[in-house]
Amino acid sequence: VLNTAARWVNQYMSTNDFGKRVSAGVVTRKEASRTSIGEKISRAKHEWQYRIVDSYTSIRETTDFVQKTQSLSGEKNAYKIATNSRNAAAVANYVLTEGMTDLDGNINQGKSFVAAIKDIKKKEIKDFNNYLILRHSLEWLEPKKGAKAKRVFADETLQDTKEIRKEISKLESQHGNFKKAAENLYEYQRNLIKNFAVRSGAMDKKTAERLFEMYPDYVPFFRAVGRKKGQKATFANQKLPIMRAKGSGEDIIAPLESIVQNTDRFVKFAMRNRVMQTLADYADTVDGFGQFMERVPPDMVPKTIQVGDYKKKIQEALENSGKPSGEGIFEVTNALDEILGDELTGYTPIANANKKIVSVLRNGKAEYYQIHDKGLYEAVTEMTPQELNIILRFSQKVMRPMKALITSFNPVFAVTNPMRDINTAFKNSVINNPAEFAKNYAKAVKDIITNSDDYKMYRALGGGHASELSADLDKIQGALLDIAMQDKGIAARAAYAIYRHPIATLSKFSDFTETIPRYAEFQAVRERGGDAQDAIYAADDITTNFKRTGKAGRGLNAAFMFNNAAVQSLSKLYRSFKEGTSAERWARVAKYLAEGVITSVLMALVNHRSEEAEEAYDNLSQYTKNNYDVYYLSDGKFLKVSKARESDVLKTLIQRITDELMGDKKAFYQFGEY
Numbered sequence: 001v002l003n004t005a006a007r008w009v010n011q012y013m014s015t016n017d018f019g020k021r022v023s024a025g026v027v028t029r030k031e032a033s034r035t036s037i038g039e040k041i042s043r044a045k046h047e048w049q050y051r052i053v054d055s056y057t058s059i060r061e062t063t064d065f066v067q068k069t070q071s072l073s074g075e076k077n078a079y080k081i082a083t084n085s086r087n088a089a090a091v092a093n094y095v096l097t098e099g100m101t102d103l104d105g106n107i108n109q110g111k112s113f114v115a116a117i118k119d120i121k122k123k124e125i126k127d128f129n130n131y132l133i134l135r136h137s138l139e140w141l142e143p144k145k146g147a148k149a150k151r152v153f154a155d156e157t158l159q160d161t162k163e164i165r166k167e168i169s170k171l172e173s174q175h176g177n178f179k180k181a182a183e184n185l186y187e188y189q190r191n192l193i194k195n196f197a198v199r200s201g202a203m204d205k206k207t208a209e210r211l212f213e214m215y216p217d218y219v220p221f222f223r224a225v226g227r228k229k230g231q232k233a234t235f236a237n238q239k240l241p242i243m244r245a246k247g248s249g250e251d252i253i254a255p256l257e258s259i260v261q262n263t264d265r266f267v268k269f270a271m272r273n274r275v276m277q278t279l280a281d282y283a284d285t286v287d288g289f290g291q292f293m294e295r296v297p298p299d300m301v302p303k304t305i306q307v308g309d310y311k312k313k314i315q316e317a318l319e320n321s322g323k324p325s326g327e328g329i330f331e332v333t334n335a336l337d338e339i340l341g342d343e344l345t346g347y348t349p350i351a352n353a354n355k356k357i358v359s360v361l362r363n364g365k366a367e368y369y370q371i372h373d374k375g376l377y378e379a380v381t382e383m384t385p386q387e388l389n390i391i392l393r394f395s396q397k398v399m400r401p402m403k404a405l406i407t408s409f410n411p412v413f414a415v416t417n418p419m420r421d422i423n424t425a426f427k428n429s430v431i432n433n434p435a436e437f438a439k440n441y442a443k444a445v446k447d448i449i450t451n452s453d454d455y456k457m458y459r460a461l462g463g464g465h466a467s468e469l470s471a472d473l474d475k476i477q478g479a480l481l482d483i484a485m486q487d488k489g490i491a492a493r494a495a496y497a498i499y500r501h502p503i504a505t506l507s508k509f510s511d512f513t514e515t516i517p518r519y520a521e522f523q524a525v526r527e528r529g530g531d532a533q534d535a536i537y538a539a540d541d542i543t544t545n546f547k548r549t550g551k552a553g554r555g556l557n558a559a560f561m562f563n564n565a566a567v568q569s570l571s572k573l574y575r576s577f578k579e580g581t582s583a584e585r586w587a588r589v590a591k592y593l594a595e596g597v598i599t600s601v602l603m604a605l606v607n608h609r610s611e612e613a614e615e616a617y618d619n620l621s622q623y624t625k626n627n628y629d630v631y632y633l634s635d636g637k638f639l640k641v642s643k644a645r646e647s648d649v650l651k652t653l654i655q656r657i658t659d660e661l662m663g664d665k666k667a668f669y670q671f672g673e674y
Helices: 001-016 018-023 037-053 059-068 078-097 123-141 161-174 180-198 205-214 255-285 309-321 325-342 373-381 390-406 411-428 436-448 455-460 475-484 490-500 502-527 531-542 553-558 562-577 582-607 613-618 622-627 647-663
Strands: 292-297 298-307 342-351 357-362 365-371 628-634 637-641
Touching: 018 553, 037 059, 037 309, 037 553, 037 562, 059 078, 059 255, 059 373, 078 455, 123 180, 123 255, 123 436, 180 205, 180 255, 180 390, 205 647, 255 292, 255 357, 255 365, 255 373, 255 622, 298 475, 325 502, 342 455, 357 373, 365 373, 411 436, 411 502, 411 622, 411 647, 436 455, 436 502, 455 502, 455 531, 502 531, 553 562, 562 647, 582 613, 582 628, 582 647, 613 628, 622 628
Parallel strands: none
Antiparallel strands: 292 365, 298 342, 357 365, 628 637
16 A cells, blocks of 8 residues: 555556646545545445444454554453443442442442342331431531532421431331431442542542532432433443532432442443443543544633622622721722623533544543544444334334244243353353363352352343342332242242232243353353453353444334344354364364264164155254254154244255255255245
8 A cells, every 4th residue: 555655646646747746636525535446445334333233343453453462451442342332220229229339240248229128117117218308408407517408308397407306316216227227328339439539539538538428418409390211321521420419409319229329320330431431541542543532622612690699799809808908998999890891701621522522531531532433423423223113112012922922932932042152152162171061050150059259240230131220119029028028038039029020020031041051151260360240241242242232223123023133143144164273263163163063963764764854854844944953853843942033044054965966956945935
């Protein structure tokens, strides 16, 4: 490329024809917009990946650029961190129901939300919410030095701090468990800020300590005004989910519900801001990364305030103090007039979408970067999936229960799916020895059943299939019941779960079987030196990462059942032969080929061992042969082992070639439909 460019420059500079040199700088619109076939293919591939497969494609491409010159651990890999941030809801669920953690899954950082309030009975929740409000209201009405008193209630008679203290004492005497539960909650919230705001670098330690000192009895005072939004659904321009208190007379949302919402916001904020911090590190330290993103001074917007009232207050304060007096006061006020005038204009830094300038929080302060790559800008500022129209929303509502009946609530699926997952997991695993894989798999089962510390770490990083714990109090109470059963034996817990909800138990069993290969891979990566982010990324990606989707994936999944599952499975098959070192790729190729050859030979030996077996096999439909490994038993019966569909395309191809060689002229019939 450089030689070609040099040749063009030399040709231009050596030309004496003035007219030709002028013409060299003039193009038609058609010529200006002309792109090569290679560029068109590259753009089309990128659009396919971004729209259909993975909306974080541009983050992967920029991370790949960095990895050309240096090796990145999982914790320094922006793409892996971004992909893992899709686990934010599951991480928040863990914090709420199982225990405090941090961005890297370190457990035993404090009690969970439900453990903090486990002694509060359902009938006490309303009084407990009132108790929390009253304790925090004193911090608003009688603030510590340096803070301003703020309104808590619309009714002025409720602002009486003496009456508030009486009511607090009354509630504590009626409910001996309230004070301890409240202290547990305050500690829970302090741990949340320490682990997801301070450790993420979005808030400095001194600011956090100042907040704890000023508001030791803090609970959120969210007001019932309109619909409250969740945390900003972007990587860029994140804001710490702690808002300045202003005071209001509007109704207060029950604090327990607000704490649940706050937990979700803090976790999402920290995980998303971490992605931008990593990209910002690339911009600051990696040569050539300026083509994607670079640090810039922020745009500033003017903010003007009238200072007349402030000067008047200063003058009144001087008069009341008696120093200075008489002419001295006028001299001071005249000086203020000369210095300040009638108004002051300050400038506030902002992110500017028109210039593609975004902000990232680091060390408690906003830093600003300009993004030059269109795809990267879209990836970090437009995380929200495309909105569905009314028809697709209706289709989604219809398909959701149908999908659940086919998968989560289907006992046949619960039994057959593990066989497919084991098959796929081994072929994609970092483990190449079948005996070692089996041993690791068995250990994973044991760890999950006993809820070992390693498995807790996996869960704390968002592993498993946890759904968001809504602020619905019935669901919170259900979580409390689960906590109450934690000290019981395995048999007692199983019996309780089946009694409480048999359908949910079936769904949990399906989740359990799907979690085994993922957790086994999580452990295998850690044992080989991978960090927490490497391990959870590999675990999610070992079979099919259902959380990964393209920008338009949500809409397509609403229109076509299991569309994203099929897309992600094919993507995984393609990446299995493309990603990793040469040795890792060839190891996967060997496992895929070996499986195809071994199953083909076994099927040929078993299904052609006699005329009876051969006739029965020939009479099977091609659909059955393409979707199952089949082994003839006797009396027209077969042992059928489910295939992993997309990832077993190579195996099925080898089996059909074997059938063709053994004389089956219809071996490839309906193979294209498979």
